[in-house]
Amino acid sequence: MNEQRADSEVIHNVLGGDIDCYAVLVERHKHAVAAFVHGHVPASHVEEIVHESFVKGYEKLSSFKGTGSFKAWLVSIAARICIDFWRSRKRRRVIALTSLGKQGESVVHENEVMADREMEEDMDRQHHAKELVEWALGFLKPEDRMLVGLI
Numbered sequence: 001m002n003e004q005r006a007d008s009e010v011i012h013n014v015l016g017g018d019i020d021c022y023a024v025l026v027e028r029h030k031h032a033v034a035a036f037v038h039g040h041v042p043a044s045h046v047e048e049i050v051h052e053s054f055v056k057g058y059e060k061l062s063s064f065k066g067t068g069s070f071k072a073w074l075v076s077i078a079a080r081i082c083i084d085f086w087r088s089r090k091r092r093r094v095i096a097l098t099s100l101g102k103q104g105e106s107v108v109h110e111n112e113v114m115a116d117r118e119m120e121e122d123m124d125r126q127h128h129a130k131e132l133v134e135w136a137l138g139f140l141k142p143e144d145r146m147l148v149g150l151i
Contacts, residue, residue: 007070015062022061026054029071036075040082040123049085053078072131079123086119 007028013021030050037049057074064073137145 008066011061011064011066011070014058022054022058025057025070025074029074030054032071033074033078037078037082040079041085045085049078049081052081056081068131069134072127072134075130076127079127083116083120083123087116 007025010021010024014025033053034046034050037053038046041049053074056077060077064070
């Protein structure tokens, strides 16, 4: 039984009221989500963001369409939480922008907007590339997938 089919059965059970089954999904995908998050936030915040990703995934589980992999869907949730993490940290920075003058404030704001946009685009590209690789690997025999995974 492939992972996507197994995930859809567990999701069906969770949505049917067996909420304890969600632990199966957490156990199955926690390493992939943690690996993704680890690459995008400081190590001291990884556990917190991984936890939040699974909580958000549970809350939004009924919106999972099942057309792609659950793992990719969950990683996309983690990606958005990582973006929110950096946005909230940026808001908490204490900088006297008024000391820069109106032109300085404008330049700083434009740079922040551009950096946010670039980070979101980069995370989207990474997410889509991962989905494409997972899709392509789905066409390989299990032993060939294992060999590719070792590379």
